[in-house]
Amino acid sequence: MATFFFLVAAILTVWGLYIGFFVAPTDFQQGESYRIIFIHVPAAWMSMLIYLVMSFWAAIGLIMNTRLSSMMAHALAPTGALMTFVALWTGAFWGRPTWGAWWVWDARLTSELILLFLYIGYMALRASIEDPRRGDRASAILALVGVVNVPIIYFSVQWWNTLHQGASVSLTKSPTMATSMLTGMLVMALAFWMYSIAVSLMRVRRIIRDREGNATWLSESSGVQ
Amino acid sequence: MQWESISDFFAMGGYGLYVWGSYSVTALCVVIELVDLRKNR
Numbered sequence: 001m002a003t004f005f006f007l008v009a010a011i012l013t014v015w016g017l018y019i020g021f022f023v024a025p026t027d028f029q030q031g032e033s034y035r036i037i038f039i040h041v042p043a044a045w046m047s048m049l050i051y052l053v054m055s056f057w058a059a060i061g062l063i064m065n066t067r068l069s070s071m072m073a074h075a076l077a078p079t080g081a082l083m084t085f086v087a088l089w090t091g092a093f094w095g096r097p098t099w100g101a102w103w104v105w106d107a108r109l110t111s112e113l114i115l116l117f118l119y120i121g122y123m124a125l126r127a128s129i130e131d132p133r134r135g136d137r138a139s140a141i142l143a144l145v146g147v148v149n150v151p152i153i154y155f156s157v158q159w160w161n162t163l164h165q166g167a168s169v170s171l172t173k174s175p176t177m178a179t180s181m182l183t184g185m186l187v188m189a190l191a192f193w194m195y196s197i198a199v200s201l202m203r204v205r206r207i208i209r210d211r212e213g214n215a216t217w218l219s220e221s222s223g224v225q
Numbered sequence: 226m227q228w229e230s231i232s233d234f235f236a237m238g239g240y241g242l243y244v245w246g247s248y249s250v251t252a253l254c255v256v257i258e259l260v261d262l263r264k265n266r
Contacts, residue, residue: 021234022227022228025227026227026238031238031239031240032237032238032239032240032244033237033238033240033243033244035237035240035244036243036244036247036248039247039248039251040247043251078258079258082254082255082258085254086250086251086254089247089250089251090247090250090251093242093243093244093246093247094243094247096243097240097243195255199258199259199262202262203262206262
């Protein structure tokens with residue numbers, strides 16, 4: 001199953017990068033530096049989406065007391081942290097030539113940095129508690145408290161006067177960018193999405209094996225080795 | 226197509242450091258994640 005998602009992600013990446021580097025025109029204000037958005041925006045979207053999905057599974061695990069949900073939340077965290085780091089890193093490399101600064105304490109950037117700390121805190125808490133079920137519950141509460149940060153990131157550019165620009169793509173109005181730029185960005189977003197599903201599936205399989213290794217249902221099933 | 230030559234492509238209109246600095250680190254992150262997943266299999 002993971003192989004299928006990897007394959008789709010690879011095809012979409014090649015397609016998205018082709019559009020991003022060879023079809024999309026030079027930006028009339030930013031020159032070629034804008035080409036960073038083909039990874040920056042998808043990574044930033046995924047950093048928030050993965051956090052929401054992770055909190056959803058953590059909440060289900062907490063409420064229904066289902067082990068697999070907690071393991072799913074656990075499997076998503078490293079990839080979410082990776083996406084957040086990529087969003088911050090590429091943002092810095094875009095900000096330097098465009099704003100003249102690698103970093104500013106703007107509401108969008110600061111709340112995204114807090115997201116990175118939430119992911120790291122979640123993983124650290126999870127790893128520091130020896131009893132896996134207690135670790136599941138404690139880290140689920142941390143994830144759920146932190147979920148309030150996601151709308152803060154998303155709406156920060158509207159709520160505060162940020163240096164970070166507002167959304168060029170939103171659900172409520174037509175996008176304010178060239179079609180080929182938008183297509184490249186959406187294809188890359190889909191590629192990042194498929195990649196995240198693939199690695200999370202691989203990781204949850206490993207977690208199941210580690211935690212349930214002595215369970216009979218596991219040795220009887222052929223899906224997990 | 227916006228590029229006259231390969232070196233023109235790598236120069237990225239003077240933004241080479243920033244564009245490739247972004248893409249290379251992203252690729253590196255993906256490679257690290259995949260190696261880590263394989264190692265612990």
